[in-house]
Amino acid sequence: MNQVNAHRLPNGKISGSGTIIGGVYDHISVSGSGVLDGDVEANSISISGSGTARGNVRAGDLKVSGSAKFERNLSGGHHKVSGSTRVLGQMYTDEVHVSGSMKVLGLLHSQEVHVSGSLSCQGLKTNRLEVSGSLHSKADLEAEEFRGKGSFRVEGLLNANHLDFAFGGGSYAKEIGGEYIRVIQWHGFGFNRLLSWFIDLLGFRKYSHLRADLIEGTVVELDHADVKVVRGTRVVIGPNCKIGLVEFTDSLLVDPSSEVSQRVQM
Incomplete structure:
Protein backbone atom coordinates (compact mmCIF):
# COMPACT_ATOMS: atom_id res chain seq x y z
CA MET A 1 0.00 0.00 0.00
CA ASN A 2 1.37 3.42 -0.94
CA GLN A 3 1.66 5.79 1.99
CA VAL A 4 -0.79 8.69 1.79
CA ASN A 5 0.67 12.16 2.52
CA ALA A 6 0.57 12.14 6.32
CA HIS A 7 0.99 15.94 6.66
CA ARG A 8 -2.58 16.50 5.49
CA LEU A 9 -4.29 13.67 7.32
CA PRO A 10 -5.83 13.49 10.80
CA ASN A 11 -5.14 10.83 13.40
CA GLY A 12 -7.81 8.80 15.14
CA LYS A 13 -7.34 7.67 18.74
CA ILE A 14 -9.54 5.78 21.20
CA SER A 15 -8.15 5.07 24.67
CA GLY A 16 -11.48 4.50 26.40
CA SER A 17 -14.69 3.87 24.53
CA GLY A 18 -15.55 5.63 21.30
CA THR A 19 -16.19 5.71 17.57
CA ILE A 20 -14.06 6.82 14.64
CA ILE A 21 -16.07 7.76 11.56
CA GLY A 22 -15.10 6.51 8.13
CA GLY A 23 -12.51 8.44 6.17
CA VAL A 24 -8.81 8.70 5.36
CA TYR A 25 -6.34 8.90 8.24
CA ASP A 26 -2.64 8.86 8.92
CA HIS A 27 -2.71 6.71 12.06
CA ILE A 28 -5.54 5.08 14.02
CA SER A 29 -4.99 3.76 17.53
CA VAL A 30 -7.48 1.78 19.62
CA SER A 31 -6.39 0.87 23.16
CA GLY A 32 -9.86 0.73 24.68
CA SER A 33 -13.11 -0.35 23.08
CA GLY A 34 -13.63 1.26 19.71
CA VAL A 35 -15.70 1.17 16.54
CA LEU A 36 -14.59 2.21 13.06
CA ASP A 37 -17.90 3.27 11.54
CA GLY A 38 -17.70 3.29 7.74
CA ASP A 39 -14.97 2.62 5.19
CA VAL A 40 -11.53 3.52 6.55
CA GLU A 41 -8.15 4.01 4.89
CA ALA A 42 -5.06 4.68 6.99
CA ASN A 43 -1.31 4.55 6.76
CA SER A 44 -1.27 2.55 9.99
CA ILE A 45 -3.75 1.04 12.45
CA SER A 46 -2.96 -0.43 15.86
CA ILE A 47 -5.49 -2.23 18.06
CA SER A 48 -4.43 -3.26 21.56
CA GLY A 49 -7.92 -3.21 23.04
CA SER A 50 -11.14 -4.31 21.38
CA GLY A 51 -11.99 -2.96 17.95
CA THR A 52 -14.79 -3.45 15.44
CA ALA A 53 -14.68 -2.16 11.87
CA ARG A 54 -18.10 -1.95 10.22
CA GLY A 55 -16.89 -1.00 6.75
CA ASN A 56 -14.05 -1.90 4.40
CA VAL A 57 -10.61 -1.25 5.87
CA ARG A 58 -7.37 -0.55 4.04
CA ALA A 59 -4.23 -0.17 6.16
CA GLY A 60 -0.60 0.17 5.17
CA ASP A 61 0.45 -1.33 8.50
CA LEU A 62 -1.93 -3.13 10.83
CA LYS A 63 -1.05 -4.43 14.30
CA VAL A 64 -3.56 -6.31 16.44
CA SER A 65 -2.49 -7.34 19.94
CA GLY A 66 -6.01 -7.27 21.35
CA SER A 67 -9.28 -8.36 19.78
CA ALA A 68 -10.43 -7.13 16.37
CA LYS A 69 -13.42 -7.81 14.15
CA PHE A 70 -13.60 -6.63 10.54
CA GLU A 71 -17.16 -6.98 9.26
CA ARG A 72 -16.28 -6.42 5.60
CA ASN A 73 -13.06 -6.61 3.53
CA LEU A 74 -9.56 -5.99 4.88
CA SER A 75 -6.66 -5.00 2.63
CA GLY A 76 -3.28 -3.29 2.72
CA GLY A 77 0.41 -3.89 3.23
CA HIS A 78 1.99 -5.46 6.31
CA HIS A 79 -0.45 -6.95 8.82
CA LYS A 80 0.60 -8.47 12.16
CA VAL A 81 -1.79 -10.33 14.46
CA SER A 82 -0.69 -11.39 17.93
CA GLY A 83 -4.17 -11.24 19.45
CA SER A 84 -7.49 -12.46 18.09
CA THR A 85 -8.85 -11.29 14.73
CA ARG A 86 -11.93 -12.14 12.66
CA VAL A 87 -12.43 -10.95 9.08
CA LEU A 88 -15.96 -11.56 7.78
CA GLY A 89 -15.11 -10.64 4.18
CA GLN A 90 -12.10 -11.07 1.91
CA MET A 91 -8.51 -10.23 2.88
CA TYR A 92 -5.86 -8.90 0.47
CA THR A 93 -2.42 -8.00 1.84
CA ASP A 94 1.24 -7.87 0.88
CA GLU A 95 2.29 -9.77 4.00
CA VAL A 96 0.56 -11.17 7.07
CA HIS A 97 2.07 -12.55 10.30
CA VAL A 98 -0.16 -14.50 12.68
CA SER A 99 1.20 -15.37 16.11
CA GLY A 100 -2.23 -15.27 17.73
CA SER A 101 -5.54 -16.45 16.31
CA MET A 102 -6.99 -15.31 13.00
CA LYS A 103 -10.13 -16.37 11.14
CA VAL A 104 -11.00 -15.14 7.64
CA LEU A 105 -14.46 -16.14 6.42
CA GLY A 106 -13.57 -15.23 2.83
CA LEU A 107 -10.49 -15.72 0.65
CA LEU A 108 -7.09 -14.74 2.02
CA HIS A 109 -4.78 -13.46 -0.72
CA SER A 110 -1.29 -12.36 0.34
CA GLN A 111 2.21 -12.35 -1.13
CA GLU A 112 3.57 -13.86 2.09
CA VAL A 113 1.84 -15.62 4.98
CA HIS A 114 3.63 -16.52 8.22
CA VAL A 115 1.73 -18.51 10.86
CA SER A 116 3.12 -19.30 14.31
CA GLY A 117 -0.33 -19.32 15.90
CA SER A 118 -3.63 -20.42 14.38
CA LEU A 119 -5.07 -19.39 11.00
CA SER A 120 -8.42 -20.40 9.50
CA CYS A 121 -9.66 -19.14 6.13
CA GLN A 122 -12.09 -19.99 3.35
CA GLY A 123 -9.27 -20.32 0.83
CA LEU A 124 -5.67 -19.16 0.53
CA LYS A 125 -3.51 -17.86 -2.33
CA THR A 126 0.09 -16.86 -1.66
CA ASN A 127 3.60 -16.99 -3.03
CA ARG A 128 5.25 -17.95 0.24
CA LEU A 129 3.67 -19.76 3.18
CA GLU A 130 5.50 -20.57 6.42
CA VAL A 131 3.72 -22.38 9.25
CA SER A 132 4.88 -23.32 12.73
CA GLY A 133 1.38 -23.60 14.18
CA SER A 134 -1.95 -24.72 12.74
CA LEU A 135 -3.58 -23.87 9.42
CA HIS A 136 -7.11 -24.64 8.21
CA SER A 137 -8.33 -23.81 4.71
CA LYS A 138 -11.96 -24.68 3.95
CA ALA A 139 -11.29 -24.54 0.20
CA ASP A 140 -8.25 -24.69 -2.09
CA LEU A 141 -4.80 -23.57 -0.97
CA GLU A 142 -2.34 -22.31 -3.60
CA ALA A 143 1.29 -21.48 -2.81
CA GLU A 144 4.52 -21.35 -4.74
CA GLU A 145 6.37 -22.41 -1.59
CA PHE A 146 4.92 -24.00 1.55
CA ARG A 147 7.29 -24.84 4.40
CA GLY A 148 6.88 -25.49 8.08
CA LYS A 149 5.85 -27.77 10.91
CA GLY A 150 2.70 -28.17 12.94
CA SER A 151 -0.61 -29.22 11.42
CA PHE A 152 -2.75 -28.34 8.43
CA ARG A 153 -6.21 -29.16 7.14
CA VAL A 154 -7.08 -28.29 3.54
CA GLU A 155 -10.57 -29.34 2.49
CA GLY A 156 -9.85 -28.79 -1.20
CA LEU A 157 -6.69 -28.96 -3.32
CA LEU A 158 -3.35 -28.10 -1.74
CA ASN A 159 -1.30 -26.96 -4.73
Missing part, protein backbone atom coordinates in the same frame (compact mmCIF):
# COMPACT_ATOMS: atom_id res chain seq x y z
CA ALA A 160 2.30 -25.99 -3.93
CA ASN A 161 5.26 -25.98 -6.29
CA HIS A 162 7.54 -26.75 -3.33
CA LEU A 163 6.01 -28.39 -0.23
CA ASP A 164 8.21 -29.33 2.73
CA PHE A 165 6.22 -29.90 5.91
CA ALA A 166 6.71 -31.82 9.15
CA PHE A 167 3.44 -32.49 10.96
CA GLY A 168 3.24 -32.93 14.71
CA GLY A 169 -0.47 -33.70 14.76
CA GLY A 170 -2.91 -35.21 12.32
CA SER A 171 -2.97 -33.35 8.99
CA TYR A 172 -5.31 -33.63 6.02
CA ALA A 173 -5.74 -32.45 2.44
CA LYS A 174 -8.26 -33.80 -0.01
CA GLU A 175 -5.64 -33.61 -2.77
CA ILE A 176 -2.01 -32.47 -2.88
CA GLY A 177 -0.20 -31.48 -6.07
CA GLY A 178 3.18 -29.95 -6.87
CA GLU A 179 6.71 -30.47 -8.15
CA TYR A 180 8.50 -31.34 -4.89
CA ILE A 181 6.36 -32.81 -2.09
CA ARG A 182 7.87 -33.87 1.22
CA VAL A 183 5.47 -34.40 4.14
CA ILE A 184 6.82 -36.30 7.13
CA GLN A 185 6.12 -36.63 10.84
CA TRP A 186 8.01 -34.18 13.03
CA HIS A 187 10.01 -35.51 15.97
CA GLY A 188 11.78 -32.35 17.13
CA PHE A 189 15.38 -32.00 18.24
CA GLY A 190 17.36 -32.93 21.35
CA PHE A 191 15.08 -33.46 24.35
CA ASN A 192 11.99 -32.95 22.19
CA ARG A 193 13.14 -35.75 19.93
CA LEU A 194 13.69 -38.06 22.92
CA LEU A 195 10.24 -37.16 24.27
CA SER A 196 8.75 -37.78 20.82
CA TRP A 197 10.36 -41.23 20.72
CA PHE A 198 8.87 -42.03 24.14
CA ILE A 199 5.41 -40.92 22.97
CA ASP A 200 5.73 -43.15 19.91
CA LEU A 201 6.81 -46.05 22.12
CA LEU A 202 3.67 -45.71 24.24
CA GLY A 203 1.54 -45.55 21.11
CA PHE A 204 -0.06 -42.20 21.95
CA ARG A 205 0.59 -40.84 18.47
CA LYS A 206 -0.64 -43.72 16.36
CA TYR A 207 -3.36 -41.46 14.91
CA SER A 208 -0.89 -38.69 14.01
CA HIS A 209 -0.94 -39.28 10.26
CA LEU A 210 -1.24 -37.36 7.04
CA ARG A 211 -4.44 -38.29 5.23
CA ALA A 212 -5.25 -37.54 1.59
CA ASP A 213 -7.20 -38.98 -1.32
CA LEU A 214 -4.54 -38.14 -3.93
CA ILE A 215 -0.94 -36.90 -3.84
CA GLU A 216 0.73 -36.17 -7.18
CA GLY A 217 4.13 -34.63 -7.86
CA THR A 218 7.45 -35.05 -9.59
CA VAL A 219 9.26 -35.96 -6.36
CA VAL A 220 7.12 -37.33 -3.53
CA GLU A 221 8.39 -38.34 -0.07
CA LEU A 222 5.98 -39.40 2.68
CA ASP A 223 5.90 -41.11 6.03
CA HIS A 224 3.10 -41.80 8.51
CA ALA A 225 0.59 -41.26 5.71
CA ASP A 226 -2.75 -42.82 4.75
CA VAL A 227 -3.30 -42.03 1.06
CA LYS A 228 -5.55 -43.65 -1.53
CA VAL A 229 -3.41 -42.80 -4.60
CA VAL A 230 0.17 -41.52 -4.93
CA ARG A 231 1.58 -40.55 -8.34
CA GLY A 232 5.09 -39.35 -9.06
CA THR A 233 8.28 -39.65 -11.06
CA ARG A 234 10.39 -40.50 -8.00
CA VAL A 235 8.45 -41.74 -4.97
CA VAL A 236 9.69 -42.56 -1.47
CA ILE A 237 7.23 -44.17 0.93
CA GLY A 238 8.74 -43.96 4.41
CA PRO A 239 7.71 -45.76 7.61
CA ASN A 240 4.16 -46.38 8.83
CA CYS A 241 2.30 -45.57 5.62
CA LYS A 242 -0.80 -47.17 4.17
CA ILE A 243 -1.14 -46.48 0.44
CA GLY A 244 -3.79 -47.90 -1.88
CA LEU A 245 -2.08 -47.34 -5.24
CA VAL A 246 1.34 -45.97 -6.20
CA GLU A 247 1.91 -45.01 -9.83
CA PHE A 248 5.54 -44.07 -10.54
CA THR A 249 7.72 -43.38 -13.57
CA ASP A 250 11.38 -43.69 -12.55
CA SER A 251 11.77 -45.09 -9.04
CA LEU A 252 9.85 -46.29 -5.98
CA LEU A 253 11.25 -46.98 -2.50
CA VAL A 254 8.99 -48.44 0.20
CA ASP A 255 9.86 -48.85 3.88
CA PRO A 256 9.26 -52.41 5.16
CA SER A 257 6.85 -51.10 7.81
CA SER A 258 4.58 -49.56 5.18
CA GLU A 259 1.78 -51.16 3.20
CA VAL A 260 1.25 -50.47 -0.51
CA SER A 261 -1.66 -52.42 -1.98
CA GLN A 262 -0.78 -51.87 -5.63
CA ARG A 263 2.37 -50.65 -7.42
CA VAL A 264 2.32 -49.65 -11.09
CA GLN A 265 5.30 -48.37 -13.07
CA MET A 266 4.09 -46.16 -15.88
Whole structure:
Protein backbone atom coordinates (compact mmCIF):
# COMPACT_ATOMS: atom_id res chain seq x y z
CA MET A 1 0.00 0.00 0.00
CA ASN A 2 1.37 3.42 -0.94
CA GLN A 3 1.66 5.79 1.99
CA VAL A 4 -0.79 8.69 1.79
CA ASN A 5 0.67 12.16 2.52
CA ALA A 6 0.57 12.14 6.32
CA HIS A 7 0.99 15.94 6.66
CA ARG A 8 -2.58 16.50 5.49
CA LEU A 9 -4.29 13.67 7.32
CA PRO A 10 -5.83 13.49 10.80
CA ASN A 11 -5.14 10.83 13.40
CA GLY A 12 -7.81 8.80 15.14
CA LYS A 13 -7.34 7.67 18.74
CA ILE A 14 -9.54 5.78 21.20
CA SER A 15 -8.15 5.07 24.67
CA GLY A 16 -11.48 4.50 26.40
CA SER A 17 -14.69 3.87 24.53
CA GLY A 18 -15.55 5.63 21.30
CA THR A 19 -16.19 5.71 17.57
CA ILE A 20 -14.06 6.82 14.64
CA ILE A 21 -16.07 7.76 11.56
CA GLY A 22 -15.10 6.51 8.13
CA GLY A 23 -12.51 8.44 6.17
CA VAL A 24 -8.81 8.70 5.36
CA TYR A 25 -6.34 8.90 8.24
CA ASP A 26 -2.64 8.86 8.92
CA HIS A 27 -2.71 6.71 12.06
CA ILE A 28 -5.54 5.08 14.02
CA SER A 29 -4.99 3.76 17.53
CA VAL A 30 -7.48 1.78 19.62
CA SER A 31 -6.39 0.87 23.16
CA GLY A 32 -9.86 0.73 24.68
CA SER A 33 -13.11 -0.35 23.08
CA GLY A 34 -13.63 1.26 19.71
CA VAL A 35 -15.70 1.17 16.54
CA LEU A 36 -14.59 2.21 13.06
CA ASP A 37 -17.90 3.27 11.54
CA GLY A 38 -17.70 3.29 7.74
CA ASP A 39 -14.97 2.62 5.19
CA VAL A 40 -11.53 3.52 6.55
CA GLU A 41 -8.15 4.01 4.89
CA ALA A 42 -5.06 4.68 6.99
CA ASN A 43 -1.31 4.55 6.76
CA SER A 44 -1.27 2.55 9.99
CA ILE A 45 -3.75 1.04 12.45
CA SER A 46 -2.96 -0.43 15.86
CA ILE A 47 -5.49 -2.23 18.06
CA SER A 48 -4.43 -3.26 21.56
CA GLY A 49 -7.92 -3.21 23.04
CA SER A 50 -11.14 -4.31 21.38
CA GLY A 51 -11.99 -2.96 17.95
CA THR A 52 -14.79 -3.45 15.44
CA ALA A 53 -14.68 -2.16 11.87
CA ARG A 54 -18.10 -1.95 10.22
CA GLY A 55 -16.89 -1.00 6.75
CA ASN A 56 -14.05 -1.90 4.40
CA VAL A 57 -10.61 -1.25 5.87
CA ARG A 58 -7.37 -0.55 4.04
CA ALA A 59 -4.23 -0.17 6.16
CA GLY A 60 -0.60 0.17 5.17
CA ASP A 61 0.45 -1.33 8.50
CA LEU A 62 -1.93 -3.13 10.83
CA LYS A 63 -1.05 -4.43 14.30
CA VAL A 64 -3.56 -6.31 16.44
CA SER A 65 -2.49 -7.34 19.94
CA GLY A 66 -6.01 -7.27 21.35
CA SER A 67 -9.28 -8.36 19.78
CA ALA A 68 -10.43 -7.13 16.37
CA LYS A 69 -13.42 -7.81 14.15
CA PHE A 70 -13.60 -6.63 10.54
CA GLU A 71 -17.16 -6.98 9.26
CA ARG A 72 -16.28 -6.42 5.60
CA ASN A 73 -13.06 -6.61 3.53
CA LEU A 74 -9.56 -5.99 4.88
CA SER A 75 -6.66 -5.00 2.63
CA GLY A 76 -3.28 -3.29 2.72
CA GLY A 77 0.41 -3.89 3.23
CA HIS A 78 1.99 -5.46 6.31
CA HIS A 79 -0.45 -6.95 8.82
CA LYS A 80 0.60 -8.47 12.16
CA VAL A 81 -1.79 -10.33 14.46
CA SER A 82 -0.69 -11.39 17.93
CA GLY A 83 -4.17 -11.24 19.45
CA SER A 84 -7.49 -12.46 18.09
CA THR A 85 -8.85 -11.29 14.73
CA ARG A 86 -11.93 -12.14 12.66
CA VAL A 87 -12.43 -10.95 9.08
CA LEU A 88 -15.96 -11.56 7.78
CA GLY A 89 -15.11 -10.64 4.18
CA GLN A 90 -12.10 -11.07 1.91
CA MET A 91 -8.51 -10.23 2.88
CA TYR A 92 -5.86 -8.90 0.47
CA THR A 93 -2.42 -8.00 1.84
CA ASP A 94 1.24 -7.87 0.88
CA GLU A 95 2.29 -9.77 4.00
CA VAL A 96 0.56 -11.17 7.07
CA HIS A 97 2.07 -12.55 10.30
CA VAL A 98 -0.16 -14.50 12.68
CA SER A 99 1.20 -15.37 16.11
CA GLY A 100 -2.23 -15.27 17.73
CA SER A 101 -5.54 -16.45 16.31
CA MET A 102 -6.99 -15.31 13.00
CA LYS A 103 -10.13 -16.37 11.14
CA VAL A 104 -11.00 -15.14 7.64
CA LEU A 105 -14.46 -16.14 6.42
CA GLY A 106 -13.57 -15.23 2.83
CA LEU A 107 -10.49 -15.72 0.65
CA LEU A 108 -7.09 -14.74 2.02
CA HIS A 109 -4.78 -13.46 -0.72
CA SER A 110 -1.29 -12.36 0.34
CA GLN A 111 2.21 -12.35 -1.13
CA GLU A 112 3.57 -13.86 2.09
CA VAL A 113 1.84 -15.62 4.98
CA HIS A 114 3.63 -16.52 8.22
CA VAL A 115 1.73 -18.51 10.86
CA SER A 116 3.12 -19.30 14.31
CA GLY A 117 -0.33 -19.32 15.90
CA SER A 118 -3.63 -20.42 14.38
CA LEU A 119 -5.07 -19.39 11.00
CA SER A 120 -8.42 -20.40 9.50
CA CYS A 121 -9.66 -19.14 6.13
CA GLN A 122 -12.09 -19.99 3.35
CA GLY A 123 -9.27 -20.32 0.83
CA LEU A 124 -5.67 -19.16 0.53
CA LYS A 125 -3.51 -17.86 -2.33
CA THR A 126 0.09 -16.86 -1.66
CA ASN A 127 3.60 -16.99 -3.03
CA ARG A 128 5.25 -17.95 0.24
CA LEU A 129 3.67 -19.76 3.18
CA GLU A 130 5.50 -20.57 6.42
CA VAL A 131 3.72 -22.38 9.25
CA SER A 132 4.88 -23.32 12.73
CA GLY A 133 1.38 -23.60 14.18
CA SER A 134 -1.95 -24.72 12.74
CA LEU A 135 -3.58 -23.87 9.42
CA HIS A 136 -7.11 -24.64 8.21
CA SER A 137 -8.33 -23.81 4.71
CA LYS A 138 -11.96 -24.68 3.95
CA ALA A 139 -11.29 -24.54 0.20
CA ASP A 140 -8.25 -24.69 -2.09
CA LEU A 141 -4.80 -23.57 -0.97
CA GLU A 142 -2.34 -22.31 -3.60
CA ALA A 143 1.29 -21.48 -2.81
CA GLU A 144 4.52 -21.35 -4.74
CA GLU A 145 6.37 -22.41 -1.59
CA PHE A 146 4.92 -24.00 1.55
CA ARG A 147 7.29 -24.84 4.40
CA GLY A 148 6.88 -25.49 8.08
CA LYS A 149 5.85 -27.77 10.91
CA GLY A 150 2.70 -28.17 12.94
CA SER A 151 -0.61 -29.22 11.42
CA PHE A 152 -2.75 -28.34 8.43
CA ARG A 153 -6.21 -29.16 7.14
CA VAL A 154 -7.08 -28.29 3.54
CA GLU A 155 -10.57 -29.34 2.49
CA GLY A 156 -9.85 -28.79 -1.20
CA LEU A 157 -6.69 -28.96 -3.32
CA LEU A 158 -3.35 -28.10 -1.74
CA ASN A 159 -1.30 -26.96 -4.73
CA ALA A 160 2.30 -25.99 -3.93
CA ASN A 161 5.26 -25.98 -6.29
CA HIS A 162 7.54 -26.75 -3.33
CA LEU A 163 6.01 -28.39 -0.23
CA ASP A 164 8.21 -29.33 2.73
CA PHE A 165 6.22 -29.90 5.91
CA ALA A 166 6.71 -31.82 9.15
CA PHE A 167 3.44 -32.49 10.96
CA GLY A 168 3.24 -32.93 14.71
CA GLY A 169 -0.47 -33.70 14.76
CA GLY A 170 -2.91 -35.21 12.32
CA SER A 171 -2.97 -33.35 8.99
CA TYR A 172 -5.31 -33.63 6.02
CA ALA A 173 -5.74 -32.45 2.44
CA LYS A 174 -8.26 -33.80 -0.01
CA GLU A 175 -5.64 -33.61 -2.77
CA ILE A 176 -2.01 -32.47 -2.88
CA GLY A 177 -0.20 -31.48 -6.07
CA GLY A 178 3.18 -29.95 -6.87
CA GLU A 179 6.71 -30.47 -8.15
CA TYR A 180 8.50 -31.34 -4.89
CA ILE A 181 6.36 -32.81 -2.09
CA ARG A 182 7.87 -33.87 1.22
CA VAL A 183 5.47 -34.40 4.14
CA ILE A 184 6.82 -36.30 7.13
CA GLN A 185 6.12 -36.63 10.84
CA TRP A 186 8.01 -34.18 13.03
CA HIS A 187 10.01 -35.51 15.97
CA GLY A 188 11.78 -32.35 17.13
CA PHE A 189 15.38 -32.00 18.24
CA GLY A 190 17.36 -32.93 21.35
CA PHE A 191 15.08 -33.46 24.35
CA ASN A 192 11.99 -32.95 22.19
CA ARG A 193 13.14 -35.75 19.93
CA LEU A 194 13.69 -38.06 22.92
CA LEU A 195 10.24 -37.16 24.27
CA SER A 196 8.75 -37.78 20.82
CA TRP A 197 10.36 -41.23 20.72
CA PHE A 198 8.87 -42.03 24.14
CA ILE A 199 5.41 -40.92 22.97
CA ASP A 200 5.73 -43.15 19.91
CA LEU A 201 6.81 -46.05 22.12
CA LEU A 202 3.67 -45.71 24.24
CA GLY A 203 1.54 -45.55 21.11
CA PHE A 204 -0.06 -42.20 21.95
CA ARG A 205 0.59 -40.84 18.47
CA LYS A 206 -0.64 -43.72 16.36
CA TYR A 207 -3.36 -41.46 14.91
CA SER A 208 -0.89 -38.69 14.01
CA HIS A 209 -0.94 -39.28 10.26
CA LEU A 210 -1.24 -37.36 7.04
CA ARG A 211 -4.44 -38.29 5.23
CA ALA A 212 -5.25 -37.54 1.59
CA ASP A 213 -7.20 -38.98 -1.32
CA LEU A 214 -4.54 -38.14 -3.93
CA ILE A 215 -0.94 -36.90 -3.84
CA GLU A 216 0.73 -36.17 -7.18
CA GLY A 217 4.13 -34.63 -7.86
CA THR A 218 7.45 -35.05 -9.59
CA VAL A 219 9.26 -35.96 -6.36
CA VAL A 220 7.12 -37.33 -3.53
CA GLU A 221 8.39 -38.34 -0.07
CA LEU A 222 5.98 -39.40 2.68
CA ASP A 223 5.90 -41.11 6.03
CA HIS A 224 3.10 -41.80 8.51
CA ALA A 225 0.59 -41.26 5.71
CA ASP A 226 -2.75 -42.82 4.75
CA VAL A 227 -3.30 -42.03 1.06
CA LYS A 228 -5.55 -43.65 -1.53
CA VAL A 229 -3.41 -42.80 -4.60
CA VAL A 230 0.17 -41.52 -4.93
CA ARG A 231 1.58 -40.55 -8.34
CA GLY A 232 5.09 -39.35 -9.06
CA THR A 233 8.28 -39.65 -11.06
CA ARG A 234 10.39 -40.50 -8.00
CA VAL A 235 8.45 -41.74 -4.97
CA VAL A 236 9.69 -42.56 -1.47
CA ILE A 237 7.23 -44.17 0.93
CA GLY A 238 8.74 -43.96 4.41
CA PRO A 239 7.71 -45.76 7.61
CA ASN A 240 4.16 -46.38 8.83
CA CYS A 241 2.30 -45.57 5.62
CA LYS A 242 -0.80 -47.17 4.17
CA ILE A 243 -1.14 -46.48 0.44
CA GLY A 244 -3.79 -47.90 -1.88
CA LEU A 245 -2.08 -47.34 -5.24
CA VAL A 246 1.34 -45.97 -6.20
CA GLU A 247 1.91 -45.01 -9.83
CA PHE A 248 5.54 -44.07 -10.54
CA THR A 249 7.72 -43.38 -13.57
CA ASP A 250 11.38 -43.69 -12.55
CA SER A 251 11.77 -45.09 -9.04
CA LEU A 252 9.85 -46.29 -5.98
CA LEU A 253 11.25 -46.98 -2.50
CA VAL A 254 8.99 -48.44 0.20
CA ASP A 255 9.86 -48.85 3.88
CA PRO A 256 9.26 -52.41 5.16
CA SER A 257 6.85 -51.10 7.81
CA SER A 258 4.58 -49.56 5.18
CA GLU A 259 1.78 -51.16 3.20
CA VAL A 260 1.25 -50.47 -0.51
CA SER A 261 -1.66 -52.42 -1.98
CA GLN A 262 -0.78 -51.87 -5.63
CA ARG A 263 2.37 -50.65 -7.42
CA VAL A 264 2.32 -49.65 -11.09
CA GLN A 265 5.30 -48.37 -13.07
CA MET A 266 4.09 -46.16 -15.88
